[in-house]
Amino acid sequence: MGRLVPAVTRSLDILELFLEGDGTLSAPEVTRRLQLPRTTVHELLTTLAARSYLVQIPDQPGRYRLGVRTYQLGSxxxxxxxxxxxxxxxxxxxxxxxxxxxxxxxxxxxxxxxxxxxxxxxxxxxxxxxxxxxxxxxxxxxxxxxxxxxxxxxxxxxxxxxxxxxxxxxxxxxxxxxxxxxxxxxxxxxxxxxxxxxxxxxxxxxxxxxxxxxxxxxxxxxxxxxxxxxxxxxxxxxxxxxxxxxxxxxxxxxx
The missing domain is CATH 3.30.450.40 (GAF domain)
Structure with a gap:
C-alpha cells in the first residue's frame, strides 16, 4: 500500500467539513476545526475553488460552499x-x-x-x-x-x-x-x-x-x-x- 499524500488528505478533510451544519464555512472556521496553518488552509481553499469543488458565496465574502464539481461527482x-x-x-x-x-x-x-x-x-x-x-x-x-x-x-x-x-x-x-x-x-x-x-x-x-x-x-x-x-x-x-x-x-x- 502506498503512502497517503498529506495535501490530498487535507483537501478531502476540508470538503468533508461541508457535510455538516448549513454547508458553508469560512477560512478561519476551517483553520480552527482542522487545526491547520492559516496559509495552508488559504492555499487549499483557493485550489479547490479554482477547480470548482468549492465556490465563494457572492453576498458573504470569505465564505465558501460546495461547488458544481462535487455535484457532478455525486451524480x-x-x-x-x-x-x-x-x-x-x-x-x-x-x-x-x-x-x-x-x-x-x-x-x-x-x-x-x-x-x-x-x-x-x-x-x-x-x-x-x-x-x-x-x-x-x-x-x-x-x-x-x-x-x-x-x-x-x-x-x-x-x-x-x-x-x-x-x-x-x-x-x-x-x-x-x-x-x-x-x-x-x-x-x-x-x-x-x-x-x-x-x-x-x-x-x-x-x-x-x-x-x-x-x-x-x-x-x-x-x-x-x-x-x-x-x-x-x-x-x-x-x-x-x-x-x-x-x-x-x-x-x-x-x-
Missing part, C-alpha cells in the same frame, strides 16, 4: 449505483431465460469491473463475483467496452500497455487486439473463447445511457461443455436483448 456515483441495481435486475431476467451466468461490467482504464452477477443453476458453472477486476483485453465485456471508445481515447489507453495473458488463448499482441476490436464494432457483439478462463466462453453486448454512450456491457458466460456455434448465436441475440433492456432502463431511446 456520476448515483448513476453507477442505478446502473448496478438495474443491471442486477436485468442480469437476473437474462439468467432465468438461458440458465447461464450473466455479468454486467464497466470499464476502468484498461480493466473491467463486474458490478452485477447472477449465477447459473447448473452444477458446472463459472466461478466469479461482483466487484472482481479483470484485464479488459481478456474478456468479452472488456473487448466490447474498448471497441466502443472513440478512436483517440482507445489509442491513448492502449499506448505503451503490456497485454498479459490469463490463458494460452489470451490476446497479447496489440495489432491482434486492434483487429479483434474492429471485428467487435462490425458485429455489434463481442465473443471470447477461453481467453480469461480456459474452460469458459463468453458473449457480450453494449449497454447505453440516455445520451447513447456505452457505459457498460452485459455478458453471458458458458462452460465449454455447453458451448457450440449454435449456442453462441442464441446467446449473442439474448445478450443483445438484455443489454438493450438495460439501456432502456437507463433512459436510452435510440435504435
Amino acid at each position: 456520476r456515483y448515483a448513476e453507477q449505483l442505478d446502473l448496478a441495481a438495474e443491471g442486477q435486475q436485468v442480469a437476473r431476467e437474462v439468467a432465468e431465460t438461458c440458465d447461464e451466468t450473466v455479468h454486467v461490467a464497466i470499464l476502468e482504464d484498461t480493466d473491467v469491473i463486474y458490478i452485477a452477477k447472477v449465477d447459473s443453476t447448473h452444477a458446472v458453472r463459472m466461478v466469479s463475483a461482483a466487484g472482481r477486476r479483470l484485464p479488459a483485453h481478456c474478456t468479452s465485456v472488456g473487448k466490447m467496452l474498448l471497441a466502443s471508445l472513440p478512436q483517440p481515447e482507445l489509442e491513448a489507453r492502449l499506448k505503451g500497455r503490456e497485454f498479459t495473458a490469463m490463458t494460452p488463448a489470451s490476446i497479447t499482441d496489440p495489432d491482434e487486439l486492434v483487429a479483434a476490436l474492429a471485428a467487435v464494432r462490425e458485429r455489434g457483439v463481442a465473443v471470447e473463447h477461453r481467453e480469461s478462463n480456459p474452460d469458459v466462453s463468453c458473449v457480450a453486448a453494449p449497454v447505453r445511457d440516455s445520451a447513447g454512450r456505452v457505459v457498460a456491457a452485459l455478458s453471458i458466460s458458458v462452460p465449454m461443455i455447453r458451448w457450440s456455434e449454435e449456442r453462441e448465436r442464441e446467446l449473442a441475440e439474448l445478450a443483445a436483448k438484455g443489454a438493450g433492456d438495460l439501456s432502456v432502463r437507463l433512459g436510452h431511446r435510440g435504435a
Whole structure:
C-alpha cells in the first residue's frame, strides 16, 4: 500500500467539513476545526475553488460552499449505483431465460469491473463475483467496452500497455487486439473463447445511457461443455436483448 499524500488528505478533510451544519464555512472556521496553518488552509481553499469543488458565496465574502464539481461527482456515483441495481435486475431476467451466468461490467482504464452477477443453476458453472477486476483485453465485456471508445481515447489507453495473458488463448499482441476490436464494432457483439478462463466462453453486448454512450456491457458466460456455434448465436441475440433492456432502463431511446 502506498503512502497517503498529506495535501490530498487535507483537501478531502476540508470538503468533508461541508457535510455538516448549513454547508458553508469560512477560512478561519476551517483553520480552527482542522487545526491547520492559516496559509495552508488559504492555499487549499483557493485550489479547490479554482477547480470548482468549492465556490465563494457572492453576498458573504470569505465564505465558501460546495461547488458544481462535487455535484457532478455525486451524480456520476448515483448513476453507477442505478446502473448496478438495474443491471442486477436485468442480469437476473437474462439468467432465468438461458440458465447461464450473466455479468454486467464497466470499464476502468484498461480493466473491467463486474458490478452485477447472477449465477447459473447448473452444477458446472463459472466461478466469479461482483466487484472482481479483470484485464479488459481478456474478456468479452472488456473487448466490447474498448471497441466502443472513440478512436483517440482507445489509442491513448492502449499506448505503451503490456497485454498479459490469463490463458494460452489470451490476446497479447496489440495489432491482434486492434483487429479483434474492429471485428467487435462490425458485429455489434463481442465473443471470447477461453481467453480469461480456459474452460469458459463468453458473449457480450453494449449497454447505453440516455445520451447513447456505452457505459457498460452485459455478458453471458458458458462452460465449454455447453458451448457450440449454435449456442453462441442464441446467446449473442439474448445478450443483445438484455443489454438493450438495460439501456432502456437507463433512459436510452435510440435504435
